[in-house]
Amino acid sequence: MRLFGPILVLTLIEIALFITVGGWLGLGLSLLVILGTAVLGSGLLRLQGQRMALDLRQAMNGIGDPLSPMAQRGLIMMAAALLILPGFLGDTLGLLLLLPPVRHMIIAMVGRRVQMHRPPMNDPHRHGVVIDADFVELDEPPSGPPPARRSGWTQD
Template sequence: MPWILILIFIIMPAIEIGVFVWIGGQIGAGWVVALIILSAVLGSLLARQQGMETWRRAQRAMAERRMPSEEIVDGICIFIGSVFLIAPGFVTDAFGLLLLLPITRRPFKKLIKKWLAFIIAKRTFFFRRF
């Protein structure tokens, strides 16, 4: 677990700063700021649209008296993708977009399903303290 925190709080910001500097050198600082704002706005609109569609599919599944398991995993992906898109940075935006688009979401859904199955098999529903 500590290696994930190192990745999140040290390595990712360093990568994002490097990408900011490189792209800023290519197109200028003003355009970089505009792209960051534009990606956050468009990402939030896409997340809202995908979230509402997933919500409708979940309601339809429950109306058909079946468990909306696919929709729950889609919702997890959409939530994580939304967080990535709102966070400033081009690398996180790319990951966020991959999680929001239904076509590119499939591999991530498989990973999340495996992770959830592992947690359920171990009966560790709560995260351990570190």
């Protein structure tokens, strides 16, 4: 329910931009722009998916740090998705995400925000607490039915 308001506002903005920019460009050119950005977005999405898989494979082999290239590729994939969706606002945001300085700024902002919300190392309430312990292997229990136990409720 929280997303209904923003989605409604974005849809109304897209409709208003379609009417305004469509009136200025004309129907044919507007459709050409929308279809052209959709083709560009689908091509980018295919290419970035392949490159992200390659980056992940190289990182797993110990060749490099996967975080920055994967964040870059993820933002490019988001840009491609925005380009595929019809509308001038989504196309504008998608084209902005294709600019490397914009992507670097977004990654830096998200990185700072993640650092701010990270719990301190000595916080006992943080998730992922490691407990150090020793263990002792016990002998296997004998096979067969367990021995009968007295319940304490009966007298023998």
